[in-house]
Amino acid sequence: METRHIHPTAPLAPRALICGDPGRSLELAQQLTDEPKMFNHNRGLWGYTGNARDGRPLTIMAHGMGAPSAVIVLEELCDLGLEVAVRVGSCGAVAEGISPGEILNVEEAIPLDGVSRDLGAGERARPDGELAALLARASDRSGLFVTADLFYEHGPGRIEEWKRAGALAVEMEAAALFTVASIRGVRIGCACMVTDGSPGGGERLTGAGLERATERLGRVGLDALIELGA
Numbered sequence: 459m460e461t462r463h464i465h466p467t468a469p470l471a472p473r474a475l476i477c478g479d480p481g482r483s484l485e486l487a488q489q490l491t492d493e494p495k496m497f498n499h500n501r502g503l504w505g506y507t508g509n510a511r512d513g514r515p516l517t518i519m520a521h522g523m524g525a526p527s528a529v530i531v532l533e534e535l536c537d538l539g540l541e542v543a544v545r546v547g548s549c550g551a552v553a554e555g556i557s558p559g560e561i562l563n564v565e566e567a568i569p570l571d572g573v574s575r576d577l578g579a580g581e582r583a584r585p586d587g588e589l590a591a592l593l594a595r596a597s598d599r600s601g602l603f604v605t606a607d608l609f610y611e612h613g614p615g616r617i618e619e620w621k622r623a624g625a626l627a628v629e630m631e632a633a634a635l636f637t638v639a640s641i642r643g644v645r646i647g648c649a650c651m652v653t654d655g656s657p658g659g660g661e662r663l664t665g666a667g668l669e670r671a672t673e674r675l676g677r678v679g680l681d682a683l684i685e686l687g688a
Contacts (some may be wrong), residue, residue, distance in 0.1 A: 459581045468495040471515035472541040475679045476531065478548070478631070480504035480520040485669075486546070486676040487518045488569045494518070501533060512684050515627035518676075521545075524607065525573035525634035532638050532646075542688040543644040544589065544679040545635055549627040552604065553563040553619045558655045559671045561678055562627055563597035565590055567631035568620075570606045577641065589647035592682035596635035597649055603628040605633035607617035627652065627678040646681060651675045 468556075475490075477483055478662035483504050487494040491508025497517055498505040503518035517540075521531035532543070548561060569579040583605070584590075594600040604625045611617060620628065632648045651671040655661035663671060 462534075463501055463503065463530055464498045464505070464538070465563050466497055466501040466538065467499070467558060468605040468662060469515065470497060470535065470538045470540065471507055471517040471641070472539065472619040473556055473683050474519055474520050474535065474540055475546050476521050476528075476543050477546050478523050478528070481559040483520040484519045487503040489673055490676050492517065505539060510680055510684070514667050516680065516683070517543065521631070522670060524630050525571045527569045529573055529633040529638045532635055533642070534658045536642045536644055540644055542683065542686065543639075544593065544682055545646070545648040546598060546675045546679040547629055547631060547648065547650045548653040549603065549650035551627050551652050551656045552617060552625045553627070554656050555587040556599070556626065556652055556656050558652050558661050559597040559667055560604075560652045561596070561671070562650050563590060563593040564603045564632050565594075565600050565652065567603040567605045567633035567636060567650055568623065568625065569637070570604060571630065571634055572607060573634040574605065577637045578667060579633060579678060580638045582637040584637070585636050585647045589645055589682055589686055592685050593647050593678060596678045596681060599626060603632055610641045631633065649678050650674060652656055
């Protein structure tokens with residue numbers, strides 16, 4: 459299958475960290491790899507491949523915002539030979555008492571997005587169990603997430619439902635990525651930094667705090683891949 463959105467300009471590593479923000483992919487490539495080479499710049503989906511601290515290649519790739527863009531990138535990475543990935547994303551807290559900057563591991567996700575539904579996801583979508591367990595070791599919490607299409611929620615109704623379901627946080631890609639990975643036979647996990655604190659708190663991660671959390675999140679993802687032996 460010919461890829462249409464990713465135009466590789468460097469080799470793809472069998473393992474990858476994937477994230478929404480192209481700026482974050484550049485930042486993590488500079489922090490986590492030696493002499494990263496641009497893997498893709500088409501459509502603003504910046505990607506880089508370099509050698510990680512274990513001496514083996516690592517690709518860090520942006521997938522854009524939302525499930526439709528994310529699954530296009532994952533599908534095309536699979537076509538190019540991807541074997542294992544960790545999404546290192548951002549999320550908004552749903553449960554009370556969660557602070558900006560915390561790292562949360564996704565044990566399972568409620569698929570409320572349209573892409574997961576179209577792919578035939580069930581009531582819960584799950585990552586690779588071994589990879590999730592490795593991510594959990596270095597995360598502040600692990601648990602249930604919600605994957606939704608809306609970035610801006612109007613009114614508390616849905617958030618209250620998610621709280622009652624036991625969700626820690628909400629984001630926009632995990633369930634769909636888990637579902638595609640299951641279909642394609644690749645391993646995937648997801649850890650997210652909390653950029654928006656507990657609902658109603660008005661706290662948001664910015665500045666130096668965002669930079670520190672981004673670097674920590676990248677190292678959590680890379681550590682899991684290395685421990686997995688990927």
